[in-house]
Amino acid sequence: MSHRNPSPSPPDACAPSEASVLPLRPFVQESGTTRALHFSEKVIQSRMSTLNPDALDLEYTRMMMGFVLFTPAPADILMVGLGGGSLAKFCYRYLARSRIEVVEIDPDVIALRDAFLVPRDDDRFRVVQADAADHLRGVQDVADVLLLDGFGDAGIPGALCSAEFYADCYEALRDDGILVINFHLNHPDHREYLDRVRASFGSSMFEVVDDDMTNSIVFACKGELLDDPAAAELKRPESIPKDAWRQLMPTLRVIGATRELK
Template identity: 75%
Template structure:
């Protein structure tokens, strides 16, 4: 989620004031998802709907430097589907599951051109904390990008939840978390992740010091010095690499300083 604001027309919502339901706004060729007028949850170009419009989403894709061919990606938080769509298009060998608690968010999936459920893509309406609790050795990559008004739900940033994520990952699996840098509990959240993943983690902060992306591994893949060389894996198309490369350079610089 990003805190940036955009000019927009009237939302596609007739909910009364005070009801916190997701709504859509359009500005030119850009469509955004909101929970409040001030905050953008997701952004999509109507001309290129599979592109990653917001920097933090490109930063979360940094896992491909370590694990470019995941068999199963589990995502918490659907939003406008930016990351699910990008992975569905460019990681053709990946099976993608998205867990979203809010049926109103899922109800907007067609407006954001999110693929229909099929053999390698599905949206699951469920409480992510309860869903994660029942998994073991399930995913190669887990994305945590679940937000509500006010920030991350408590259940998705507890020490127990991060322990559940560790158990849900396969060996050498990678957890990727979107945090807000200025949240008063930010360092406490990092400590909770560290309880389960130890030192096999690192943090990258975006240019405007809003989003912190944390990578944590069930194994030692993050210690590979070759990742900082930013060599395109054969499984990643040139188009996807071109979109990600400017942000991956920031990750590479962070890795060199570790």
């Protein structure tokens, strides 16, 4: 099973094991000015506007970028799940001082990177084909931001929603590092997943839910950075270009308000 971006509303599942589900090969569909990555006709894994390929076309991706309220200029960003590369492209373009590593298990997804205009590997960007659970095991202090968006057609692979994996995520973060996870709110074990995150990160976490009550974006911090009152000011940091800030601002207002209520 592969680790990549879900649609705004697929049925979420934390799969019992990768071996129990037959892998589905990704394919690309175009409709008007949008290009989408699919594993089945009914589920969109990722979507891109061909008129603005670096824009974040799906709301949940803009929600995940809420980490810039707390860490606007991370030195190192680690992502789990490439999909159509929406988050990777946005960070590569607008967080120009950040190094970005994307871990993707499925070579067929990586093979479609050109179709979604994902940048070539260079000195500050690379895509690694690996199982993220293996890749993060034993790793310490390598990232300021860790984005988990690892979905397949059947949901989140079991290895990527285990207590052990979230403990590894904690260790992989530097002091005041931020973990951002995309969940689906309608999964019956959603609260259990939050408890697993809380077991490693304690009370330094909060959840933001989209307007459709579908996606749940969880922010958890290795430290107390989420309590920084400066995050509520919603003032554009110098490290964030105006174009990026305009795209994110409506969503950042929601995140800021939710954080104040936590």
